[in-house]
Amino acid sequence: MKAFAYVNPSNESDALAALRSGGIVRPLGGGQDLLARLKDYLDEPDRLVSVKGALNREAAATGDGGLRIGAAMRLFEVAEHPEILKRYPALAEAASTVGSPQIRHQGTVGGNLNQRPRCWYFRQEEFVCFKKGGNRCFAADGENQYHSIFGNDGPSKIVHPSSLAVPLVAYGARFRLASASGEREVAAADYFTLPSMQTVQKENVLADDELLTHVILPAPGNVRSGHYEVRFKESRDWPMAFATVVLAMNGPSIDSARVVLGAVAPVPWRAEDAERVLRGRLLDDAAADVAGEAAVRGAKPLAQNAYKIRITRTAVKRAVLAAAGRSV
Amino acid sequence: MQQPTPQPTPQPTENATKYAWTVPPDRTRVIGTSVPRVDGPDKVSGRAKYTYDIARPGMLHARAVRSPHPHARIVSIDFSAAKAAPGVRGVLTWKDPGTEVMYQGDVVAAVAADTEPQARDAARLVRVEYEVLPFFSSEAAAMQPDAPVVFPNGNTQAGQTQETGDLAAGFAAAAHTLEATYSTHVITHVCLESHCSVCEWNGDQLTAWVSTQGVHASKQQIAGALKIDQANVRVICQYMGGGFGSKVTADAPIIIPARMSKDLGAPVKMVLDRKEEHLDSGNRPSAFARVRAGVSADGMLTAFDGVTWGTGGAGQGANFPLPYIYQFPNRRRAHTNVYINTGLQRPMRAPGHPQGCFVTEMLLDELADLVGLDPLELRLKNLPPTAPDAMWAEYYRMGAKQFGWDRRHPTGDRNPGPIKTGMGVSANQWGGGGRAGAAHVRIQPDGSVLVQCGSQDLGTGTRTLLPVIAGETLGAPLDAIRAEIGDSNLPFAGVSGGSTATPGIAPAIRIASGRARDALFARVASALDAAPEELAAGDGRIFVKAAPERSLAWRAACKLLGQEPITADGQWEPGFSSVNTSGVQFAEVTVDTETGIVKVTRILAIQDCGLVLDRLLAESQVYGGVIGSLNFALFEDRTLDPRTGVMLNPNMEHYLLAGMTDVPQIDVVLMDMPERGVIGIGEPPTVSTASAIANAVRNALGVPIRSLPLHPHRVLAAIDAHTNSGGGPA
Amino acid sequence: MHHPDSPAVVPGVQCEHIRHKAMYVMSVENRDALRFYDAYDSASYWCQETSSGFGPDGHPVRPDCCIAGRGCCRH
Numbered sequence A: 001m002k003a004f005a006y007v008n009p010s011n012e013s014d015a016l017a018a019l020r021s022g023g024i025v026r027p028l029g030g031g032q033d034l035l036a037r038l039k040d041y042l043d044e045p046d047r048l049v050s051v052k053g054a055l056n057r058e059a060a061a062t063g064d065g066g067l068r069i070g071a072a073m074r075l076f077e078v079a080e081h082p083e084i085l086k087r088y089p090a091l092a093e094a095a096s097t098v099g100s101p102q103i104r105h106q107g108t109v110g111g112n113l114n115q116r117p118r119c120w121y122f123r124q125e126e127f128v129c130f131k132k133g134g135n136r137c138f139a140a141d142g143e144n145q146y147h148s149i150f151g152n153d154g155p156s157k158i159v160h161p162s163s164l165a166v167p168l169v170a171y172g173a174r175f176r177l178a179s180a181s182g183e184r185e186v187a188a189a190d191y192f193t194l195p196s197m198q199t200v201q202k203e204n205v206l207a208d209d210e211l212l213t214h215v216i217l218p219a220p221g222n223v224r225s226g227h228y229e230v231r232f233k234e235s236r237d238w239p240m241a242f243a244t245v246v247l248a249m250n251g252p253s254i255d256s257a258r259v260v261l262g263a264v265a266p267v268p269w270r271a272e273d274a275e276r277v278l279r280g281r282l283l284d285d286a287a288a289d290v291a292g293e294a295a296v297r298g299a300k301p302l303a304q305n306a307y308k309i310r311i312t313r314t315a316v317k318r319a320v321l322a323a324a325g326r327s328v
Numbered sequence B: 001m002q003q004p005t006p007q008p009t010p011q012p013t014e015n016a017t018k019y020a021w022t023v024p025p026d027r028t029r030v031i032g033t034s035v036p037r038v039d040g041p042d043k044v045s046g047r048a049k050y051t052y053d054i055a056r057p058g059m060l061h062a063r064a065v066r067s068p069h070p071h072a073r074i075v076s077i078d079f080s081a082a083k084a085a086p087g088v089r090g091v092l093t094w095k096d097p098g099t100e101v102m103y104q105g106d107v108v109a110a111v112a113a114d115t116e117p118q119a120r121d122a123a124r125l126v127r128v129e130y131e132v133l134p135f136f137s138s139e140a141a142a143m144q145p146d147a148p149v150v151f152p153n154g155n156t157q158a159g160q161t162q163e164t165g166d167l168a169a170g171f172a173a174a175a176h177t178l179e180a181t182y183s184t185h186v187i188t189h190v191c192l193e194s195h196c197s198v199c200e201w202n203g204d205q206l207t208a209w210v211s212t213q214g215v216h217a218s219k220q221q222i223a224g225a226l227k228i229d230q231a232n233v234r235v236i237c238q239y240m241g242g243g244f245g246s247k248v249t250a251d252a253p254i255i256i257p258a259r260m261s262k263d264l265g266a267p268v269k270m271v272l273d274r275k276e277e278h279l280d281s282g283n284r285p286s287a288f289a290r291v292r293a294g295v296s297a298d299g300m301l302t303a304f305d306g307v308t309w310g311t312g313g314a315g316q317g318a319n320f321p322l323p324y325i326y327q328f329p330n331r332r333r334a335h336t337n338v339y340i341n342t343g344l345q346r347p348m349r350a351p352g353h354p355q356g357c358f359v360t361e362m363l364l365d366e367l368a369d370l371v372g373l374d375p376l377e378l379r380l381k382n383l384p385p386t387a388p389d390a391m392w393a394e395y396y397r398m399g400a401k402q403f404g405w406d407r408r409h410p411t412g413d414r415n416p417g418p419i420k421t422g423m424g425v426s427a428n429q430w431g432g433g434g435r436a437g438a439a440h441v442r443i444q445p446d447g448s449v450l451v452q453c454g455s456q457d458l459g460t461g462t463r464t465l466l467p468v469i470a471g472e473t474l475g476a477p478l479d480a481i482r483a484e485i486g487d488s489n490l491p492f493a494g495v496s497g498g499s500t501a502t503p504g505i506a507p508a509i510r511i512a513s514g515r516a517r518d519a520l521f522a523r524v525a526s527a528l529d530a531a532p533e534e535l536a537a538g539d540g541r542i543f544v545k546a547a548p549e550r551s552l553a554w555r556a557a558c559k560l561l562g563q564e565p566i567t568a569d570g571q572w573e574p575g576f577s578s579v580n581t582s583g584v585q586f587a588e589v590t591v592d593t594e595t596g597i598v599k600v601t602r603i604l605a606i607q608d609c610g611l612v613l614d615r616l617l618a619e620s621q622v623y624g625g626v627i628g629s630l631n632f633a634l635f636e637d638r639t640l641d642p643r644t645g646v647m648l649n650p651n652m653e654h655y656l657l658a659g660m661t662d663v664p665q666i667d668v669v670l671m672d673m674p675e676r677g678v679i680g681i682g683e684p685p686t687v688s689t690a691s692a693i694a695n696a697v698r699n700a701l702g703v704p705i706r707s708l709p710l711h712p713h714r715v716l717a718a719i720d721a722h723t724n725s726g727g728g729p730a
Numbered sequence C: 001m002h003h004p005d006s007p008a009v010v011p012g013v014q015c016e017h018i019r020h021k022a023m024y025v026m027s028v029e030n031r032d033a034l035r036f037y038d039a040y041d042s043a044s045y046w047c048q049e050t051s052s053g054f055g056p057d058g059h060p061v062r063p064d065c066c067i068a069g070r071g072c073c074r075h
């Protein structure tokens, strides 16, 4: 592993300044992704800037009834936070299943949202793919059983790895991004980017000298939400497909819906067809079925992942049932 | 020149009577009770030093340079940049330019440096120029008739066809025949402690700390490879994080540090990382079987015709027993080894048996459905005759009651809803007879006891057997007994493999302890006013058999030795151990038909191993075996990129392994057979869980299950294939 | 058959450098095993000269080819 300098600033502005200190600089959260990439020679930064002590670690109420979560909050804290559990339960649930207790205690919100893909070609040094500056995607016609079924017309066939990103998009969250020269807010849905030849080496709009400092959740309103992850192993494993649904209710029927899919596309994937068919329906078994069907309309499986269509349909169906307070 | 192995069982000697395992009724047993591991506290507190933890003064760290290609010719090796890197002390060429590397991870060279990170970085600076050559990344590719010549002696090697009985008559007698292809996949050993060693020379003497299943075997191999006297090599392995068959060979991670240490005049350590471990430390071969089988209307197996193949990697075989256990009076079997460009197979816990078991047990369930018989009934009709080493029928009946087999539904769970449940069974068999081992017992005048044996503990609990056996025999308190193992300077013992370690060393420890006890009796008898033959030992006392109140506490008795300890030796002798065990397992699963996810809910394992020495240790062998086999069924799968031959999951992330929460309730029933003496139990429990699980999945879904692993997408594919073929319940 | 790991390596036929696990596993013969299944050979082999599964000539170590006639074979 290439030797690197280590900076441990105690506030946001020092951290942002350190990002501009020259050479390749990476922010370090819990290191559950970044340190592994260094050890596997996938990334060779000159400097690591620890942001665990520099960024905010709380979840605080906002003036308009929402919640503002600091990027240094640990995943286990997200999973256990009473306000998150009460008002954004899908987010707490997503955080509660990440990796293992150790990973959840080290891992931060900022690190989770900015982690790099888990594609097994990306993670093996031998494959210099588009994402690593090479000239092909090995998964396109290789072992692609864990790859994307949506949004996969671009150069890379990855699925976005973040569990938190999906409920955050579904709840309509915004991210606060800051650099030494200013700050901006971006909707979670716009933060993650589909790969193009120009952008394939990144998964989001964050600039190299920026940090994601806060996640800002709007007031939930009269919603019911549901989250379902299709997981093979019960720990230390990745969901094969998952879904968050957030339903704005009008009595027993659904006023409007957000249906977001995870582990199926290079970004958290809005299933707009499913959102449409849910609008105005009673929240019942039939709604779960039609939402599941609609969610996978337009899926374009690769050679080995057609099965993901079925499990994605299942995830959406069960997430809707969960929103209705029912289990499988 | 090595001796042909193994040896037939010789006849019992008089020691077998004198020191028979029976315990007089006036004594509490130690043997057969649950004695916790003596080194458990050291292991959980981190005091136990594994090879990985060994640090020697001035120690250097070696790192291999490995081929990134599945097949290539080494054109040149340039060490100049590596030699100039910080901390580098030396380099070594393992394969000369002009020779070929045969798989990804094949060792080319090595670098030694002051620290491990320096060695890692420097190894990457060794510039190896390769001429890339054609390779195979699958059995199918290697078996193509027009495949390029990758292995000059043949890309495949056909074995002899074995044939018994009259196949045509067998099929003529069949009311139903079935043709199907079954397969199992390659998995790796995934020892928690990777292969590692530390080598240190003192003049012409080498001390090697090695994570090995055989300190004596390693000693011999290291000496052979370095062409030095075996007497000049000492191998030490006190604690070990698993081997599963992969740590018998003295390979590059031992020989490289041994050679570099000699050259550089400093101790050298080499530890493989997880990726190297997956690529180049052994694996279980794949198995494919195209089978045609017949069964009569009343459920008697009539004929079996199997064509099998599999790969053990670049030039190693992949054979397995087939059909397994059940009797097909007429059978034929032809096997072909297929060579592909991957790391080489090594023995893996019950080599061959899980594969043969899977093919046979899956086939049996399908035949049972053709006949319309309960699969257990079909099995009972076709087992070999019951014998002490062939108890399947009895165990199946017992297990059926305990497991609730009567609640099993016929093939295909008809309950509505996506979650289906099912049950399956499977049998296993193993040899597990050891025949060599020596032990030394010393009773000190202060009452402490030293028991020595040059075996090693690969995680099974071997060390604890020494005080258990010596304590039983001497009657000494267990905490007075110190056990020494894991050092080739100790009395000879064979490798911990083939389930032979315990049956190999237990008789030697018993005899040495018995002799020491008799010597003690002779020295203390007068103090008890008795003849030595009138004495007995137990529960921390030496006493007169006829009048137990005339007794001496253990330490008081030993005090009578004055300044002269008692020493005694023992060698393995027949009469204390035997060979051949049998067992059965039951599995219950749920399958989610909307996701393909299989969860194992219950396992029942019924297993015999002759005389149970330590119940906790024997049970823990079964737990470990069951979990390993569950991993084989559901999770582990070495995945290669077909176009590059590069392994995609050389880690513990995409190479799936059960976590605590993925492990079901496991009930273990150990069948005591003390009259048979000690038999090894390391391997049989890992043979049958996978097939019991797979048959339970088949029972749940009502679709044929013919290959492993049962990853969700493969389960869904099996459901789809069945639906598309218009199938009702299989 | 022999112990399940036991292949037919016969002194004087195969090279003195060939190795496999059953040489180091001290086991008694499982004479009855033939009752349950046919003889088979699941052994893995290595060469004492190279400490690997390939001989000094780079070819795989196997009992069928580590015999007289192979350049590196010694008796």
Ligand SMILES: Cc1cc2nc3c(=O)[nH]c(=O)nc-3n(C[C@H](O)[C@H](O)[C@H](O)COP(=O)(O)OP(=O)(O)OC[C@H]3O[C@@H](n4cnc5c(N)ncnc54)[C@H](O)[C@@H]3O)c2cc1C
Binding pocket: A026, A027, A028, A029, A030, A031, A032, A033, A034, A035, A051, A055, A071, A075, A097, A098, A099, A100, A103, A106, A107, A108, A109, A110, A111, A112, A113, A114, A115, A116, A161, A162, A163, A164, A206, A210, A211, A212, A213, A236, A237, A238, A239, B653
């Ligand atoms: C076996 C295993 C299973 C896992 N399962 C899951 C899972 O199911 N779901 C899931 O979501 N994840 C999973 N993970 C990944 C884990 O969640 C993430 O690695 C973890 O949340 C990352 O957090 P971290 O703080 O440790 O990130 P780090 O490794 O510290 O950082 C990750 C990346 O984000 C960047 N970064 C960190 N903080 C910021 C910031 N504030 N602003 C901008 N960039 C930043 C870093 O530079 C780095 O590139 C798993 C990991 C493993 C090893």
Ligand code: SF4
Binding pocket: C015, C016, C017, C018, C019, C046, C047, C048, C049, C054, C055, C056, C057, C060, C061, C062, C065, C066, C067, C070, C072, C073, C074
């Ligand atoms: S490879 Fe050559 S030297 Fe090695 S065992 Fe075979 S014949 Fe002997």
